[in-house]
Structures are given as C-alpha cells and as structure tokens.
Amino acid sequence: MSMQQVSARKMGRWALAAGLLALAAAGSAHALEWNLQPAATKIAEDIHSLHEYVMALIVVIFFGVFGVMFYSIFAHRKSNGHKAANFHENTTVEIVWTVIPLLILIGIAWPVTKTVIAQKDTSNSDMTIKVTGYQWKWGYDYIKGEGEGISFVSQLATPRDQIEGRAAKGEHYLLEVDNEVVVPVGKKVRILTTAADVIHSWGLNAFGVKQDAIPGFVRDTHFTATKIGTYRGQCVELCGKEHGFMPIVVRVVSAEDYTKWVDGEKKKMAALADDPTKTYTLDELKARGEKTYTANCVACHQATGKGMPPAFPPLDGSKIALGPKDAHILQVLNGKAGTAMAAFGKQLNDTEIAAVVTYERNSWGNKTGEAIQPAEVKALRK
C-alpha cells in the first residue's frame, strides 16, 4: 500500500469525523489543497480576503441556525414527553428574519462590488498579450509593449507515457508546457482572449483571473503579478476530448530577465523562420513532418495513423491521404466543418504543412512517394 493510499484512508476517517470543522477551516487554512492557491496579484489577495470574510459570516450563521435546530431536536422531543405548542405565525418575527439577511447581504455586496470593478478595469496596461484557444493548445501573441511580435504555441509537455501509466508521473504532471508565457513582474498585463474552434477558458488561480476564450470574439482581462515565480493552471471550459490536457503556465520574471528573454525569443524566431520558397527532399520533409504530426495530430489520429474511428478517422489508407494532394493540403489548411478537424492554416507555416502532409502520404501503409513543397501550400492559401 502506497503512502498516498495510507494518507487517503487517514484523511477519510478524519474527514468523516470533522466535516463541519472542515467547512470552517476552508476559510482560513493556507495549505494548497484546502484553499485558493497563494495569491500573486492584488486582485487575488482581495478575493482571498473576501472569501475569508464571507466564510466567517457563513460559519457563524450556520452554527447559530443549526445550534437552534439541534437544541430543538434535543429539547423538544416527544420521547422526553415534550408537548407540542400550537403557534403558527408571528408577523414581527417573520419581518425581522427577512430584514436581517437583507442587511447581511448588503454588508457582503459592498466590498465585493469594489473588487468586481477592479477586475473589469483593463485600462492603462503596460503590455498586451493575445491568447488564442485551439483544440487543444494555447497560442500566444505579444501584441503591445516590450516583446511585441513574439508569438508561439504552448502545449502540454507531459509525455503520453506518464498519462497512460507506463512511466512515473513527474512533479508538474499535466501542468507543464513546452513554451511558457513569460511576463515581467509588477507590470499590468492585459490579456485578450479568443479561440479558433470552440470555447476555451484561460485563467490562473494565483492571479485571480479567468476569462472564456470565445471563437469569433475578443474579450479581455488583466493581471499585475506581484511575485516572481512560475504559476500553473488549466483550461476550464469543456472544449472536447483533450480538454483536460491543455495547461497554462506563466513565468513571472524581473524586468531585466524579461528583456533578456525577449532578446532570446526574437533571435530564436529569426533562426526558426522557414523560407517558403525552399525545395526539400522527401526525407527532409518526412523527418520534419513527423515532428509536426506528433505535436498537432497525434491526439486524434494516433501515432499509428489508425485514428479512433468513427469520430477521429484513420489516415492510414484513407481516401484523403492517398487521393489528390491538393484536397489533402486544403483539408489541413482549412479543417473540416462539423467535425473536430481543426483548420491548421493559421497555426502552422507553409513548410510545416507541406512536411506534415508529406509525412501522412508516406507513412504507415501510405506510399505515394510524393514530396509536397512549401510553395504548393502557399499557392493553395487564400
């Protein structure tokens, strides 16, 4: 029996014995599993204290009201020979217990209103990052402020082997990505959210931020991180099969480190930029295509190319992968309406699309021998 199982049992017994106390503790304890994550912005701190304030009121009211009930349960039982009284209304009492909750609610609403207004105030930001939800990864574009022009896609870095139980799970299981968002500490960052396919939701508990990413619309939120560190969260709006596997990781760094990071990213982007006019050999394209396939296609179509029919069709032996190449390229560029097949035209460049199409047409049982060149993809883009 593992340590975790033992502790689960202990906790289980404990939880049974002290359910009510736990409710009280939820408002004040700070261990990660009990409460909101440690705050890293002013707004998250405000939410903490609001939650504690409301929980304190709730616990007092709860014990007050159920104290009365339990007194009645013990004192007014028939088995004690208690005879029933016959009263059944009292206007004064009824007015009092309508007005008091109303006053308590006003006492709660006032401080909450101030925080709601602060949460919605996205003006005067120092920089702006556009976040795009895709099935199932996040795209980030730094569109204003230092780092303008940086753009990358961020997706789950936890290996499939850990998820499927063939390898031990790492410390940040399901909360690690290949490309982390980096922001400077103390700067007001405005986040614009949108999505390419279905609704996703971008948020971080430690920042007190959550904003749905809605296809076709741009919504905004903001945060000003007060502490250097790495903060982790997950997509919180059901977005299909891999909804549980699109984490959000934001690394908050000092202003100097941020400048260094920006320089590094810019150089990396320049080095990575592909020349869409270049001609590649079949092997080069297949090698590049395998990487692109693993990053983008494998969740549905599977490494074996067998897919998960009928929702996620096989590519091995498929009509599209063995048919006219233009139709195949167009399907990857534009997706297929009414299915989970996404449009990759905006996520992948011409070289990547050429490579992945080549890979799909020359892997498993598919042997077309065709090497698709980036120029052919470019020609098919609208």
Next chain:
Amino acid sequence: MSAVLDDHGHDHGHDDHHHGYSGIMRWITTTNHKDIGTLYLWFSFTMFMVGGVMALVIRAELFTPGLQIVNPDFFNQMTTMHGLIMVFGAIMPAFVGFANWLIPMQIGAPDMAFARMNNWSFWLLPFAGALLIISFFMPGGAPGVGWTMYAPLTVQMGIGMDFTIFAIHILGMSSIMGSINIVTTVLNMRAPGMTLMKMPLFCWTWLITAYLLIASMPVLAGAVTMTLTDRHFGTSFFNAAGGGDPVLYQHIFWFFGHPEVYIIILPAFGVISQIIPAFSRKPLFGYASMVYATASIAILSFIVWAHHMYTVGMPVTGQLFFMYATTLIAVPTAAKMFNWLATMWRGSLTFETPMLFALGFLFLFAIGGFSGLVLALAAVDIQLQDTYYVVAHFHYVMVAGALFTAFAGIYFWLPKWTGRMYNETLGKVHFWLSMIFFNMIFFVQHFLGLAGMPRRIPDYPLQFETWNKISSIGAFGFGLSQLLFLYIVVKAITSGEKAADKQWEGADSLEWTHLPSPAPYHSFETPPVVK
C-alpha cells in the same frame, strides 16, 4: 370533516377493481393518477440507477491520476449523459410522480384534470430515455459536450447529438403537458371549501413550479432547435463566422437553466413542508409567508441566469446586476429555513426515516445554499467558475436537496400508497449511509474547487489526488447504499406490516385524514367538504 373514513368499507370492495385491461396493458393504457404516479416513480428510479452507474464510471476513472479505465472521449460522454439523465430522467420525473399521486388526494379531487394527456405525458418519457441511451451506440457515440450543451462544441458531435436534441424535445413536451395538467387540476378541481390558501404547501409549490416549467421549457426547446439547425441546415445562430454568437446559446440555455433549478427544488420544499409539521406535531409556521417566499423565488429565478456566465466577459454593470439579483434569492430562501425551524420549535418531535431525511435536507441544503452565496459573488466566482466547487455546490442542492427529499417523501407516503410499512431500522440505516457517503463524495470537492481543479476533466494534477480518492470511495458507498433503498421499498410492498390509515400522528392533509391506507384506486369520487 364529512364523508370521511365511512366511505371506507364500500370503497374496499371496489378497490382493486380496475376497469379495462389487466397486466401490462393496464399500465400502458392507464389514465389513473395513482398508476401514472407509480409509473413516474419507477421510471425515475430506473434512470437514477442508470445515471448512477455513469457517475461511478466517472469516479472510478478519477480515483487516481492518469487514464486507466476510459478514454477522454468516453469520459465526456459519461459526464454529459450522467447530467442529462439525472436532471431530466431521474429528479424531474420523481417529483411529477409525487404530484400525480398526491395533488388529487390533497385537494380532494377524483383524478387529474386531463387523464388521457396524463397517460401520454408519462409514456413519452421512456422513448426520450431510450433515445438518450441509444445515442451511445451511434457512430461517434453519445455527445461529449456536458449537460449544458454549449455551442459551438455541439457542432462537432456525431449523430448522437441529434438523438439527444430530440430526446430533450420529447422530455420538454412531456413536462409541459404535465404542467398544464397540474395547473388545471389545482385551479379547477379543489373540493368545496379547499381555498387556495388552505391547500397543503406541496400543492402550492407544484402550482408555482408548473408555471415555471411552462415558461422555461420552450426556451430550452428553442436553444436545442437552434443547435440542430446550426448543425444541419446551415444557420449561424451560434457561429460567429456567420454573424452569430456562441454566448447567445449560453444566455438562452441559462434563461431556461436557472428556473430549472427551482423547478427541481420547489416541489422538494413542498414535500419538506408536509413532513416537518407531521413529525413536529405542530402546524407549519408561517404558511402564508411560505407561499409568498416560493412565489418570490420563482419570479427572481428569471432574472439571475447570467450568474452562470460571470467569465464570458460581461460588462461590469452586467456582473453587478446579476450578482445583486442572485444574492437577493437568499432572502426568501432564508425565510423558508427559518419557518421550518420555527415549525420544529417547541413541537413534539419524533425521528422516523422521513423526518431524518428532511432534517438531512435542511442541514445539507443550507450548505448548498451558502456555497451558492459564495458563487453568486462575481469577484469570488472568477476563481470558482467551472471548478469542482461548482460541482460540489450543485450536488448539495440536487442530491441533498432534491434526492434526499424524494427519499423522505417516499418513506412518508409509502404506507398511504401501498398500505404497508417499510422497515424503520433499515430506513434509518439507509439515511445514515446516504448522509455519510454523500458528504464524503461532495464535501471534499469544495477543497478541490478552491485549489483550482477544473470540472469535466478525466485526469488531474497530482496535488488533487487525496480528495479525489476520498470522493471516489464515497461515491461507491453511496451507490451501494441505494440498493438497500430498493430492497427496503420492495420488501415493504411485498411483505411490509400493514399500515394504519393515518400512519403518522401529526399528518393532517386529506390523504391521511379522509382516505384509508392503501388509498383506494378511485378516491374522492364525491368530493369531501373542507371546513
């Protein structure tokens, strides 16, 4: 009290004499409110078991991190169908079953107003339930979109989605017909002297609920129809590329969805308002204010829908309006709690199984109400939206609120319906098992939600493991405990002790004071006179 138990002898000869068919055809063709009530309750229990098994699949997968039992696609189908089946197949039909059995007896009417329509509203249900289940066997399986069926994810689903949409249309028709029947019965068929303000509170809560259903079910039908035409007929109601808006779906859905919450809980309030006075041996405190509170909750339920949508990016005024309107619901709800406590106060209390479930309801529904208050606060909800805190909250309301009340009601009226008593000891065991395991499942989910665990995920980060394990163990305990309930009910029906006509000392509505146990097949053919 007039033509009371003296009808008794002559009624008994008549009692088991059903005009028309026998065997299975009796049930298919029946227009008797008691038969139809029974059908509703057994259908509800069957769906409760089906939805429960789905919940266990979910909890089994979540017992430990990693993907073990099901793939993520099937997991999503489970969460979706668990929700739809429990809401539309289990909880709602259960309370319609109560309404059918009780409303005519409590207002002194011979049957429901539209007896044939009543038959049809029930017999639509098995077809709707079958459509939901058949969707699993369609290409692509059942929809994996969550019970809320948010656009545009629904457009990506296979033909199972269309089955679900048609199932919802049929369920909606059934509910609307049932509601028209209830409104007409309550307004037109009360016995002489049974004024509206003398009706048992259960009838009042159902009258108000029926109006909520008539107003809100067509809205849901509209939302799913728009989804259907977006899927197949090229419309763009929820597709931005065609000039639509995915968030429009959410507004329409929740304009139905919030009243739906009260559709489920108001009849439960009614049942509790019958049971607590009976076991306190004291009249319900503040009857009139209970009626007004129920009506206020119903009206408020139409102006709070967007509190389900605090993270879609509403303007600040929207956030504030829906926050204030939502918190306002706490006022009439608190008044109800206080009225129930005042009913118990200085009563002469006993604690048979129905009372235990009613007290369990008060206790747990209060927790669900308080977590609802926390969620209503837009600023705090940003942290909790779409996390396990929400899952915990609505299960406190749906399971401890509605399901516990349904148990309470069944234990309370079983003697009247069948003429036989359940085993009191086993009933109490069922209560305590349900109470303990329920809290084990859902109390810890508050912590998961606060710590940020999203709902509807098949796998989770390691720090959430402990609470998930406890929750899963609780789920299996809770599921098994319900087999005990089935045993208790079947045992009572087949070989329970004979029940008295007025089994509960403090019960005072017409079915207890004017009718024998079991209630005859046709009751109140001549109306009683109520003073």
